[in-house]
Amino acid sequence: xxxxxxxxxxxxxxxxxxxxxxxxxxxxxxxxxxxxxxxxxxxxxxxxxxxxxxxxxxxxxxxxxxxxxxxxxxxxxxxxxxxxxxxxxxxxxxxxxxxxxxxxxxxxxxxxxxxxxxxxxxxxxxxxxxxxxxxxxxxxxxxxxxxxxxxxxxxxxxxxxxxxxxxxxxxxxxxxxxx
Amino acid sequence: xxxxxxxxxxxxxxxxxxxxxxxxxxxxxxxxxxxxxxxxxxxxxxxxxxxxxxxxxxxxxxxxxxxxxxxxxxxxxxxxxxxxxxxxxxxxxxxxxxxxxxxxxxxxxxxxxxxxxxxxxxxxxxxxxxxxxxxxxxxxxxxxxxxxxxxxxxxxxxxxxxxxxxxxxxxxxxxxxxx
DNA sequence: TGATTCATGTAACTCGTTACATGATTAG
DNA sequence: CTAATCATGTAACGAGTTACATGAATCA
Numbered sequence: 001x002x003x004x005x006x007x008x009x010x011x012x013x014x015x016x017x018x019x020x021x022x023x024x025x026x027x028x029x030x031x032x033x034x035x036x037x038x039x040x041x042x043x044x045x046x047x048x049x050x051x052x053x054x055x056x057x058x059x060x061x062x063x064x065x066x067x068x069x070x071x072x073x074x075x076x077x078x079x080x081x082x083x084x085x086x087x088x089x090x091x092x093x094x095x096x097x098x099x100x101x102x103x104x105x106x107x108x109x110x111x112x113x114x115x116x117x118x119x120x121x122x123x124x125x126x127x128x129x130x131x132x133x134x135x136x137x138x139x140x141x142x143x144x145x146x147x148x149x150x151x152x153x154x155x156x157x158x159x160x161x162x163x164x165x166x167x168x169x170x171x172x173x174x175x176x177x178x179x
Numbered sequence: 180x181x182x183x184x185x186x187x188x189x190x191x192x193x194x195x196x197x198x199x200x201x202x203x204x205x206x207x208x209x210x211x212x213x214x215x216x217x218x219x220x221x222x223x224x225x226x227x228x229x230x231x232x233x234x235x236x237x238x239x240x241x242x243x244x245x246x247x248x249x250x251x252x253x254x255x256x257x258x259x260x261x262x263x264x265x266x267x268x269x270x271x272x273x274x275x276x277x278x279x280x281x282x283x284x285x286x287x288x289x290x291x292x293x294x295x296x297x298x299x300x301x302x303x304x305x306x307x308x309x310x311x312x313x314x315x316x317x318x319x320x321x322x323x324x325x326x327x328x329x330x331x332x333x334x335x336x337x338x339x340x341x342x343x344x345x346x347x348x349x350x351x352x353x354x355x356x357x358x
Numbered sequence: 359t360g361a362t363t364c365a366t367g368t369a370a371c372t373c374g375t376t377a378c379a380t381g382a383t384t385a386g
Numbered sequence: 387c388t389a390a391t392c393a394t395g396t397a398a399c400g401a402g403t404t405a406c407a408t409g410a411a412t413c414a
Contacts, residue, residue, distance in 0.1 A: 002373065003277060010284035020393050033279040037375055042395055068382085069393065086289045090277040090296060098182060098269040100212040104334045105189035110265045117269060154355075155283045158348050165344055169337050176333075181401060199365050216403055221367055247410085248365065 001091070004036055004044045009053065009082040012074040016057055019045050019070070029135065029152075032128065032159040045072060053078035115177055118170050125166035132160040180270070183215055183223045188232065188261040191253040195236055198224050198249070208314065208331075211307065211338045224251060232257035294356055297349050304345035311339040 007030075011022055019041050026036050048054045054072045074082075099121050106114045136156050139149055186209075190201055198220050205215050227233045233251045253261075278300050285293045315335050318328055 094275040096273040097212040
């Protein structure tokens with residue numbers, strides 16, 4: 001079952017956001033366990049507005065900008081919806097890693113290519129370690145502002161440790177390849 | 180782009196298998212980084228047979244059984260196809276964890292539910308640690324038989340360590356909840 | 359004997375990505 | 387001034403799941 005609405009409602013719980021901003025946040029902060037595309041987000045926002053789960057904030061206050069940035073706000077109906085979801089059973093995780101699939105099937109004939117894939121995998125993991133560390137420090141600084149920052153920090157902590165594991169593992173495998 | 184054919188070809192590299200067996204192997208051994216459904220596997224096998232990437236082994240040798248179990252064998256064309264794939268760029272990983280999504284959005288109001296979800300998550304991770312350990316021991320025993328067992332062991336090792344990380348992390352978070 | 363598992367396959371449907379169209383704004 | 391980014395939206399397509407149908411074999 002489609003979960004797009006819950007990601008959106010979850011983010012709107014904290015602050016008013018536009019579709020574009022929602023996409024950006026998912027991309028940057030949630031990419032290690034979730035992803036959504038514009039083709040899902042925009043239609044879902046319209047649908048949820050019709051259903052009364054969100055509403056648009058008609059803040060044309062700063063009249064200078066003609067850039068049509070539509071900010072959404074969660075309604076109490078929306079809060080009910082997300083609360084109900086929170087209590088529901090979780091769907092089984094869905095994971096697909098083409099790299100691990102190749103790794104699993106690789107033979108002696110593929111050593112050269114696999115080394116390349118491994119190095120790329122390692123680099124990506126290092127990137128993630130870097131980004132997560134940054135984001136973590138930023139969140140810790142402003143931990144008082146929002147009520148659920150401690151939750152986000154916990155998820156982030158898992159993401160960081162997972163990325164670190166990936167770095168360690170790929171380093172080990174690469175060393176093994178050199179011998 | 181659809182990857183079903185590569186999983187199938189990868190498994191057929193090692194041994195002759197039926198569609199049902201392919202599904203089972205993916206479910207048990209590869210579930211932490213890949214999944215496929217019957218609705219993908221069976222049509223893909225037919226298509227690949229037409230394309231000449233696989234062929235059926237008409238072994239009606241043991242005439243007693245009428246159970247129509249169709250075993251597939253990889254052809255040299257199929258081996259070319261998988262080799263080409265091995266050299267190609269990897270698609271970005273695709274991951275969806277409804278549990279982590281809930282964790283990310285949880286507030287004080289959801290503490291009771293989240294504890295339940297956390298315990299379930301922990302249990303599943305413990306199950307994985309158990310299963311991966313078993314499978315690893317079995318593979319190590321027969322490591323000589325197949326050429327690419329060392330690769331599988333490496334992937335399995337990552338899966339195991341990841342599952343262990345999940346157990347540690349959820350234990351910590353649960354302890355945090357108790358206070 | 360009846361339930362469960364083994365085994366193959368298809369059709370309908372939902373989900374999700376990609377490509378495209380449009381136009382404003384900002385950075386170099 | 388031009389490229390990149392911001393911003394919204396839709397249509398078409400492809401991927402993937404689920405439900406169903408069928409029937410043999412095994413287990414209790």
